[in-house]
Amino acid sequence: MEAAQLLEDELLEKVMNGCTVEVPEDAIKERKLGLINSLTAQLQQSQMSLNDYMKYHNISQLEFDEYMERDAKKMLEGQAVLGKIAEIEGLTCNEQELNRELTEMALSYHLDFEQIIDALGDEGKDMIRQDILTRKALDLIVEHAVVTE
Numbered sequence: 025m026e027a028a029q030l031l032e033d034e035l036l037e038k039v040m041n042g043c044t045v046e047v048p049e050d051a052i053k054e055r056k057l058g059l060i061n062s063l064t065a066q067l068q069q070s071q072m073s074l075n076d077y078m079k080y081h082n083i084s085q086l087e088f089d090e091y092m093e094r095d096a097k098k099m100l101e102g103q104a105v106l107g108k109i110a111e112i113e114g115l116t117c118n119e120q121e122l123n124r125e126l127t128e129m130a131l132s133y134h135l136d137f138e139q140i141i142d143a144l145g146d147e148g149k150d151m152i153r154q155d156i157l158t159r160k161a162l163d164l165i166v167e168h169a170v171v172t173e
Contacts (some may be wrong), residue, residue, distance in 0.1 A: 035165050036102055039109075045101040055096035056089075113164060117156040125152055136165035 032040075053168075064074050076090050123137075126149070130140040144152065 109161040
């Protein structure tokens, strides 16, 4: 992990330590399933199964499930905190920013711009807007952080 990512993670952790966030269990389960599906797809590209992954990391199914649930909850809590910061700070996502992100997605998936818009639908585009806002909120935290060694 690069230094900038480590700094962002540490700063977000410090911000979150001062917050109380309630995340619905259904949302945690949904995110956990998404994380597992994403990992499974990545592993399949490497000719590896989820069982192989757990054996390699010497973890049981229960430990894996607990880890994925903790990770899903932490991600959702972070998104909630960053979303609130974006709201309080009045951060916005304009059409140009959204289209730039959609264009990058289309290129990475080897799709036309219209294909990515059709694939995402309105709900997907709203999720991308929210991602942009959370990134802006995290950038704001990093920008105003006083880092001491």
